[in-house]
Amino acid sequence: MKNILILGAGTSGTMMANHLRKSLSKDQWNITIVDKEETHYYQPGFLFLPFDIYKPKQVKKSIDKFIPKGVNLVREKIDRIEKDSDQVFLQNGEIISYDILIIATGTDIAPQEIEGMQSDNWHKDVFDFYTFDGAKNLRNKLREWEGGKLVVHICEMPIKCPVAPLEFAFLADSFFINKDMRDKVDLTFVTPMDGAFTKPTATKELNHLLEEKNIKIVPNFNIEKVDNENKKIVDYGGAEVEYDLLVTVPTNMGDPMIERSGFGDDLNFVPTDKSTLQSTVKDNIFAIGDATNIPASKAGSVAHFEAEILLENILRFIDGKELKASFDGHANCFIETGHGKALLIDFNYTHEPVTGSFPLPGVGPLRLLKESRMNHFGKLAFRWIYWNMLIKGTHIPFVSSAMSTAGKDLKEEETPIL
Amino acid sequence: MMERTYAGTCVYCSDQGYLTELEQWTPEIGKEIAAEEEIEMTDKHWEVIKYLQEQCKNEVALSIRRVGKSGVVNIKEFYALFPGGPLKKASRIAGIPKPVSCI
Ligand SMILES: Cc1cc2nc3c(=O)[nH]c(=O)nc-3n(C[C@H](O)[C@H](O)[C@H](O)COP(=O)(O)OP(=O)(O)OC[C@H]3O[C@@H](n4cnc5c(N)ncnc54)[C@H](O)[C@@H]3O)c2cc1C
Numbered sequence: 001m002k003n004i005l006i007l008g009a010g011t012s013g014t015m016m017a018n019h020l021r022k023s024l025s026k027d028q029w030n031i032t033i034v035d036k037e038e039t040h041y042y043q044p045g046f047l048f049l050p051f052d053i054y055k056p057k058q059v060k061k062s063i064d065k066f067i068p069k070g071v072n073l074v075r076e077k078i079d080r081i082e083k084d085s086d087q088v089f090l091q092n093g094e095i096i097s098y099d100i101l102i103i104a105t106g107t108d109i110a111p112q113e114i115e116g117m118q119s120d121n122w123h124k125d126v127f128d129f130y131t132f133d134g135a136k137n138l139r140n141k142l143r144e145w146e147g148g149k150l151v152v153h154i155c156e157m158p159i160k161c162p163v164a165p166l167e168f169a170f171l172a173d174s175f176f177i178n179k180d181m182r183d184k185v186d187l188t189f190v191t192p193m194d195g196a197f198t199k200p201t202a203t204k205e206l207n208h209l210l211e212e213k214n215i216k217i218v219p220n221f222n223i224e225k226v227d228n229e230n231k232k233i234v235d236y237g238g239a240e241v242e243y244d245l246l247v248t249v250p251t252n253m254g255d256p257m258i259e260r261s262g263f264g265d266d267l268n269f270v271p272t273d274k275s276t277l278q279s280t281v282k283d284n285i286f287a288i289g290d291a292t293n294i295p296a297s298k299a300g301s302v303a304h305f306e307a308e309i310l311l312e313n314i315l316r317f318i319d320g321k322e323l324k325a326s327f328d329g330h331a332n333c334f335i336e337t338g339h340g341k342a343l344l345i346d347f348n349y350t351h352e353p354v355t356g357s358f359p360l361p362g363v364g365p366l367r368l369l370k371e372s373r374m375n376h377f378g379k380l381a382f383r384w385i386y387w388n389m390l391i392k393g394t395h396i397p398f399v400s401s402a403m404s405t406a407g408k409d410l411k412e413e414e415t416p417i418l
Numbered sequence: 419m420m421e422r423t424y425a426g427t428c429v430y431c432s433d434q435g436y437l438t439e440l441e442q443w444t445p446e447i448g449k450e451i452a453a454e455e456e457i458e459m460t461d462k463h464w465e466v467i468k469y470l471q472e473q474c475k476n477e478v479a480l481s482i483r484r485v486g487k488s489g490v491v492n493i494k495e496f497y498a499l500f501p502g503g504p505l506k507k508a509s510r511i512a513g514i515p516k517p518v519s520c521i
Contacts, residue, residue: 156483220503222482224493236482236497236504266484295479 002029004314005088005098007078007257009035011043011300011391012289013104014066015307018393021068023315031070032096034088035063036077041132042386044300047164047336049135050142051175058383060132066391078105081261083282100284100314103270105257107160107290107298109134111250114155115225126226126246129168130160138247142175147184148244153233154191155223157198158267159252160290160298163345165189166196166206167336168247173213174338190218190233190241199352202345205369209337252298254291269293274349275325277310284317286310295349296329304390305330305401330403334379342375344368348403354410359398361407368408424450436509436516440474443513452511455500459511463499465490467512474514480505481517 004020006013017033024031045059067073077091081101088096109130111117117126127141128134152169159165169189176182189196189210196206196217210217224236232242254268263281264270271280272292279285288310289303296302306327313323329349334342344366345353357364365374389396419438422431425446430438435451437443448467452459469490473480482505486493500507505517 156481222493236493237501266487293479 001027002099003097004029004031004100004102005096006031006033006102006104007081007088008104008106008289008291009033009037009063009067009073010040010104010106010289011386012106012291012303012307013102014040014063014391015304015393016102016104016288016310017071018066018068018391019307019311020314021070022393023311024318026070030072032072032074032098033067034074034076034078034090034096036075038063038075039132040066040391042383043130044161044386045383046129046132046135047167047171049132050129050138050168051171052139052143053171054383056132056136061387078255078257079260080257081285083261083263083285086284098284100317101286102310102314103258103279103285103287103291104289105255105291107252107254107269109250110253111248113251113253114223116228117226117248117250119226119228121228125231125244126228126248128248128250130164130249130252141245145245147176147181149186149188149242150245150247151188151190151233151241151243153189153221153223153241153246153248154193155249155251156192158298159249161333162297163197163333163335165191165249166210169215170209170213170338171336172247173215177339186216187214188216188218188241190221192220192222194219199347201355202353202369205343206335209371213338252290258291265293267293273325274329275327276313276323277306277327278313278317278323286314294327294329296327297331297333299331299333300386300390301332302330304396307393308395308401326402328402330401332399334375334382336376336379337371340376341371341373342379343371344375344378346403346408351403351405351408351410354408356408358407359404363407432516434516437513438515440471440513443471448511448513451513455507455510457500457507457511460499462491462495463511466496466499466508470508470512470514474512479517480509 039060040063042059045054048054079089079091123137127138176185195203197203221235232240258264258268270287272287274294290298309327332346336342347353356368358366429442496504
């Protein structure tokens with residue numbers, strides 16, 4: 001018997017467990033998956049929780065519901081990987097040996113990286129919404145908040161779901177309009193990037209939306225510290241932004257387990273080949289989802305595309321065949337813009353998001369990079385797709401792991417070079 | 419892509435003024451780009467530039483955090499040397515591509 005070990009039973013790990021159990025013979029391969037949590041969170045729902053759009057119970061389910069029969073689920077914290085002996089050490093002292101290892105431990109917020117962020121004011125007037133607790137505490141705060149300076153802020157890149165902070169700002173605008181108190185709220189978006197997004201065409205559209213919604217933007221802001229006493233955030237260059245309520249996305253880092261294992265970059269992300277998803281640490285170690293250091297968006301949709309390619313490469317690895325270098329960085333994200341509308345962006349390593357229709361060229365029904373109601377329903381439908389199809393490893397019709405350029409208004413120079 | 423002349427040499431640059439071929443770079447070119455950024459180069463500046471070029475050659479993605487941990491300068495000093503956008507300005511002077519924050 002041989003052993004495949006999956007670390008992390010979040011979006012990516014759960015998908016891989018489902019894919020692999022369907023593809024590998026039970027007589028030859030044991031599959032084990034380890035996670036420290038009891039709960040599988042639908043993280044995209046953390047965006048809606050603060051505004052009372054989703055209830056807590058809509059974004060959490062028991063982890064074991066999604067682990068298929070024939071896969072051994074271990075509920076324990078991972079201490080470290082010992083790559084030379086092909087073993088994983090758990091916190092309870094147990095040791096699991098493997099032939100193939102898949103790292104899917106994701107990324108978490110690290111507010112301790114920023115001076116003054118995790119003070120007594122944490123979750124009182126300085127909040128995150130990237131964790132279940134953060135989103136829920138922020139909901140309670142927003143229910144009572146009477147207005148003032150609301151600052152929506154990104155500490156440093158990369159972060160998972162890089163558009164979520166922007167969506168938060170749009171939804172906040174719509175939330176306060178509905179509460180009839182928009183005039184009492186001064187809304188500012190503070191980012192270390194040049195503009196609303198890193199890709200030029202999308203940035204143009206999104207900057208325009210910010211302006212339309214009277215949301216100020218402070219770009220190129222690299223936070224040094226939170227000054228709790230004077231309620232302001234301070235940039236390394238000395239610039240300052242005052243807040244009454246700070247909603248920040250702290251530095252995102254891979255799990256400290258990666259550091260304890262002796263590899264990982266300075267943010268604890270696993271060095272990974274961006275096309276094959278094999279780690280560069282050792283041949284029999286693969287990585288997927290938010291845990292990798294590949295230059296793709298850290299998003300569930302990306303993990304979904306990665307999973308199809310990783311499955312194929314693991315089967316090739318088992319057969320001693322050459323791996324396929326086929327992951328193109330494909331990402332497909334809805335961007336909530338408030339008032340029941342959303343945008344859709346679809347892009348990869350080489351193609352930035354542009355306008356057009358999706359997934360059927362010229363037909364849609366979804367519009368790329370343009371606000372529409374249909375896109376908003378797409379975003380809400382994503383929750384159903386997530387729980388019922390995505391993490392179970394069911395193929396989603398019309399959307400392939402490799403990005404398609406059909407239906408897109410590409411400029412000359414963006415046409416793929418073959 | 420376009421051509422620009424620095425220190426009497428014609429070099430290829432991106433639209434945003436970053437050299438596209440590091441081999442074309444010379445310290446004189448770096449100095450002229452620094453002047454455009456209103457930066458007067460000191461030994462400490464050159465130390466940072468050398469570090470950035472080495473990282474670039476080794477295909478290591480650069481971030482302000484990484485430079486801060488490099489042992490060459492801390493983040494505060496990095497800002498003091500290249501006020502405003504330290505990584506962007508220093509990258510331009512070093513003749514390496516504009517740093518992209520991953521998305
Ligand atoms: C606010 C918000 C909005 C988002 N919106 C979207 C969206 O609209 N669309 C989209 O596609 N994506 C979105 N995402 C991103 C998406 O949720 C993630 O990219 C996705 O969940 C990544 O999956 P993963 O398996 O790599 O990591 P995760 O799902 O985070 O799973 C990692 C797992 O590893 C476990 N783990 C980690 N370390 C250890 C350890 N030492 N021991 C044991 N277990 C461990 C954790 O408990 C966790 O269960 C959003 C995320 C957030 C926070």
